[in-house]
Amino acid sequence: MxxxxxxxxxxxxxxxxxxxxxxxxxxxxxxxxxxxxxxxxxxxxxxxxxxxxxxxxxxxxxxxxxxxxxxxxxxxxxxxxxxxxxxxxxxxxxxxxxxxxxxxxxxxxxxxxxxxxxxxxxxxxxxxxxxxxxxxxxxxxxxxxxxxxxxxxxxxxxxxxxxxxxxxxxxxxxxxxxxxxxxxxxxxxxxMPRVRRGEAKSIERPIPEAGRGGFPMLCAIGALDTAARMGFLTFLPFMLQSRGATLPTVGAAFAAVFVGGAFGKFACGWLGARLGVVRTVLLTEGVTVALIVTAMALPLAPALILLPAVGVALNGTSSVLYGTVPELAPAARVESAFAVFYTGVIGAGALAPVLYGLIGDFGGWAWGMTAAAATALLTLPLVLLLSPLLSRR
Known part of the structure; x- marks a missing residue:
């Protein structure tokens, strides 16, 4: 993170x-x-x-x-x-x-x-x-x-x-x-050498007039994106075990997702600088939904092959949203904005698995993972609403 x-x-x-x-x-x-x-x-x-x-x-x-x-x-x-x-x-x-x-x-x-x-x-x-x-x-x-x-x-x-x-x-x-x-x-x-103390100064950065007021919506998109990621990861081991995966296979599957996620952070940050925030997030979230649904329908071996790509899409959005925080930070208080943004994102990661767990108790892992995909889908209209509040990049 x-x-x-x-x-x-x-x-x-x-x-x-x-x-x-x-x-x-x-x-x-x-x-x-x-x-x-x-x-x-x-x-x-x-x-x-x-x-x-x-x-x-x-x-x-x-x-x-x-x-x-x-x-x-x-x-x-x-x-x-x-x-x-x-x-x-x-x-x-x-x-x-x-x-x-x-x-x-x-x-x-x-x-x-x-x-x-x-x-x-x-x-x-x-x-x-x-x-x-x-x-x-x-x-x-x-x-x-x-x-x-x-x-x-x-x-x-x-x-x-x-x-x-x-x-x-x-x-x-x-x-x-x-x-x-x-x-x-x-x-x-x-x-580690002793960390030197110094006065913390806010990072001042001009904010376009159109961008004022978009920060709460950005936080909401980040929270939904994180919730979808946590929901998928919570039910992934149970999906794999239902197809006959052993514990070492489950561990390797998570490693594949996280390696893909590391690449996704780099690749989507680069992509966001060229396509813009809105188009990149629409792409990554749309691909996330499609890949989750596809992984649920595949047998074990093809699903395992697909997991690195799932990791790229799951983690890619976060790097794009992170880079947008300074643009929408209220009153140019970028440091405080980052603190609020990540507290909200991590908090969503804490609450979402509990809600998905209740859904899983009702209908099994498939219902829980479907709910995670639906959550990622909810980010799409919010991104479109955020679009007018972003400066041209």
């Missing part, structure tokens, strides 16, 4: 800057991997504890909800206790959450553990990205891109690793090993 950039300053020591980028990238990969690791574990927990779809979706929602609710406060807390200290503590907390999940004896323990881990992950985006930006100053554009890409690598690596581990050992032991990786990452934060 992309994040707003703080004021940039040049750093005279490139070695320290590179070390900052390496540690921030490592931590980003870990936290994003933790966030999407849950999808691989849902079928295991359903079998182990006899949980309904709505309870399974609640587990995912609690993680995302605690991460969304604390993302803005964590940035303020970093000013008091120090960014590096808070980043290490947050990473430690996220790892302990998964360790406690391995000790859980039911839904209540899992809920508490995942809420704890999500709270720990809330510190990563605002703090690590700010550290990279300050370290590289005017040269931060490339390093920030590397930092963002590292998160997608984590999304592909950790679910795949966990799906392999659970074939070799009990799932609880696998989670403890995954938690141990988090503890090592928390310790590695000590290698």
């Amino acid at each position: 992309s994040v707003p950039l703080p004021p940039r300053r040049r750093l005279a020591e490139p070695k320290g800057a590179n070390r900052t980028l390496a540690v921030a990238g490592l931590v980003h990969a870990l936290h994003d991997g933790y966030t999407d690791l849950i999808y691989v574990l849902l079928p295991i927990w359903q079998s182990e504890f006899g949980l309904s779809y709505s309870l399974l979706a609640l587990l995912r929602g609690l993680y995302a909800g605690s991460m969304a609710a604390l993302q803005v406060p964590s940035g303020r807390l970093a000013e008091r206790v120090g960014a590096r200290t808070l980043l290490a503590c947050g990473t430690l907390l996220a790892a302990l959450g998964y360790a406690f999940a391995g000790l859980s004896g039911g839904a209540l323990g899992l809920c508490a553990s995942l809420a704890l881990s999500g709270a720990g992950s809330s510190v990563q985006h605002p703090i690590a990205s700010a550290a990279v930006s300050r370290a590289f100053g005017d040269r931060a554009r490339g390093p920030i891109g590397t930092y963002n890409f590292s998160g997608d690598l984590g999304k592909a690596a950790l679910p795949g690793l966990t799906s392999l581990l659970v074939t070799l050992m009990p799932w609880r032991h696998a989670l403890w090993l995954i938690a141990a990786i988090g503890l090592a990452a928390a310790a590695a934060v000590a290698l």
Whole structure:
């Protein structure tokens, strides 16, 4: 996930800057991997504890909800206790959450553990990205891109690793090993040079008169896009298992989706700069709906082949919407606009799986995934309504 950039300053020591980028990238990969690791574990927990779809979706929602609710406060807390200290503590907390999940004896323990881990992950985006930006100053554009890409690598690596581990050992032991990786990452934060503090200044950018008032609609489009993505990912393992997929196959499927998503962020950002926001979002959301429906109708092997393309469409819209936030930010308060936008987007990612879970309890995974596709379809009229509020780009 992309994040707003703080004021940039040049750093005279490139070695320290590179070390900052390496540690921030490592931590980003870990936290994003933790966030999407849950999808691989849902079928295991359903079998182990006899949980309904709505309870399974609640587990995912609690993680995302605690991460969304604390993302803005964590940035303020970093000013008091120090960014590096808070980043290490947050990473430690996220790892302990998964360790406690391995000790859980039911839904209540899992809920508490995942809420704890999500709270720990809330510190990563605002703090690590700010550290990279300050370290590289005017040269931060490339390093920030590397930092963002590292998160997608984590999304592909950790679910795949966990799906392999659970074939070799009990799932609880696998989670403890995954938690141990988090503890090592928390310790590695000590290698990051101390993040220098400075006054945060709003990024001023002129806003076209036509664009005023479009920011809430942009947030709504982002929320619906995220809700559709979370709904698809929540029911993907159950769709694959209904066609005979094993746990390693499910893990590989998620890796394929996330690798496709990483490419989608890059490709659709480039496409948006050439086709414009409206046409690009109409394209990506339309393709998302078509690919979800097609994947539901295909046998296992063709569906697996299609998943990287699904990942491109699922994640592509987010990069286009992110680049539009400064254009529609109220009163040129771009930093505050980013905070509101991503809090809303992550919050939608927390609530949507719960609603889809209720639909899944009523009609099974197919109904839940159909609801996710319908949600993506709802973005199309909103994008058309937003079109007059955007400047020509």
